[in-house]
Amino acid sequence: MKKPKFRIGSRASRLAMVQTSMVQCWLEKHCPGFEVEVIKISTEGDRKLGISLGELSGPGAFVKELEQALLEGRIDIAVHSLKDMTIKLPEGLMIGAVLERDDPRDVLVTRGFKFDELPLGSMIGTDSPRRAVQLLNLRPDLKVQTLRGNVETRIGRVTEGVIDGAVLAAAGLRRLGREEAITGYFPESFLPAPGQGAMAIEARQDDLELLEILRSLNHAGTAVAVTAERGFLAAMGGGCRAAVGALGTVEDGRLRLRGMFSPDHRHIVSDEIAGDPENAEKLGASLAEKMKTTWNALYPEAAVWK
Numbered sequence: 001m002k003k004p005k006f007r008i009g010s011r012a013s014r015l016a017m018v019q020t021s022m023v024q025c026w027l028e029k030h031c032p033g034f035e036v037e038v039i040k041i042s043t044e045g046d047r048k049l050g051i052s053l054g055e056l057s058g059p060g061a062f063v064k065e066l067e068q069a070l071l072e073g074r075i076d077i078a079v080h081s082l083k084d085m086t087i088k089l090p091e092g093l094m095i096g097a098v099l100e101r102d103d104p105r106d107v108l109v110t111r112g113f114k115f116d117e118l119p120l121g122s123m124i125g126t127d128s129p130r131r132a133v134q135l136l137n138l139r140p141d142l143k144v145q146t147l148r149g150n151v152e153t154r155i156g157r158v159t160e161g162v163i164d165g166a167v168l169a170a171a172g173l174r175r176l177g178r179e180e181a182i183t184g185y186f187p188e189s190f191l192p193a194p195g196q197g198a199m200a201i202e203a204r205q206d207d208l209e210l211l212e213i214l215r216s217l218n219h220a221g222t223a224v225a226v227t228a229e230r231g232f233l234a235a236m237g238g239g240c241r242a243a244v245g246a247l248g249t250v251e252d253g254r255l256r257l258r259g260m261f262s263p264d265h266r267h268i269v270s271d272e273i274a275g276d277p278e279n280a281e282k283l284g285a286s287l288a289e290k291m292k293t294t295w296n297a298l299y300p301e302a303a304v305w306k
């Protein structure tokens with residue numbers, strides 16, 4: 001008899017394929033009764049590599065086509081970098097598991113320089129307002145230039161000398177086996193995107209058998225941390241272009257959430273909160289409210305929330 005099959009949808013980029021293989025290996029090991037098939041799906045974010053992410057049709061450029069395939073039953077599982085996912089998922093879909101987080105930090109890739117050693121006026125590539133504003137806050141002398149493309153392309157621009165440095169997620173570099181490209185780290189205050197370094201598995205809400213299997217893949221500590229981070233992002237109301245950073249950590253049973261945001265892409269407000277992991281999402285929302293109040297007090301002429 002033919003084995004029943006799980007179809008995993010993945011973007012075709014190397015990083016996406018590596019992430020998908022990690023899930024595929026786990027499923028093959030834990031569900032020997034099932035066959036696992038990987039189906040490659042190209043997303044808007046993959047096809048429009050030449051333009052800035054801000055010019056794409058909206059948030060979710062890297063996930064929408066996968067979610068469509070899930071809803072239409074062409075695939076059963078979509079593997080995503082959690083930070084690429086929208087806050088509200090399409091009706092009928094849910095996150096079935098959050099995998100244990102890798103290094104959540106942003107790192108610097110240069111031709112040998114650490115962050116403090118970069119010559120004055122160095123040109124750093126990034127397409128993220130969150131990364132740009134934090135870079136310039138620490139080193140106002142630096143120049144920031146738009147840089148897109150997959151991870152390999154971005155490292156290549158630095159090696160070729162087109163730019164002096166790039167800011168990338170440590171997790172992506174590690175999964176691609178390119179950790180050696182990291183030349184520097186940032187101060188602890190430099191916060192990653194909500195969800196950075198974590199992978200999520202999305203499935204249909206009514207696929208109960210599969211959801212049950214995915215449950216044992218879920219990493220509780222990571223799930224709590226990213227729930228707080230996404231709660232913070234949701235309460236900030238920012239789309240993917242908002243300069244919002246957050247990092248949750250669970251230490252001794254307490255959830256600590258640090259957040260930063262810069263509505264004008266120039267000034268930064270950052271703060272932190274700690275509490276019960278049970279209230280992760282609420283904690284994120286509370287931190288956001290606290291920081292909006294701070295922002296409005298500091299910059300009344302630029303008060304974006306009344």
Ligand SMILES: NCc1[nH]cc(CCC(=O)O)c1CC(=O)O
Binds near residue numbers: 082083
């Ligand atoms: N937006 C692209 C993207 N989405 C997830 C990662 C890295 C892997 C992760 O954060 O889990 C990257 C590359 C990067 O930011 O350098």
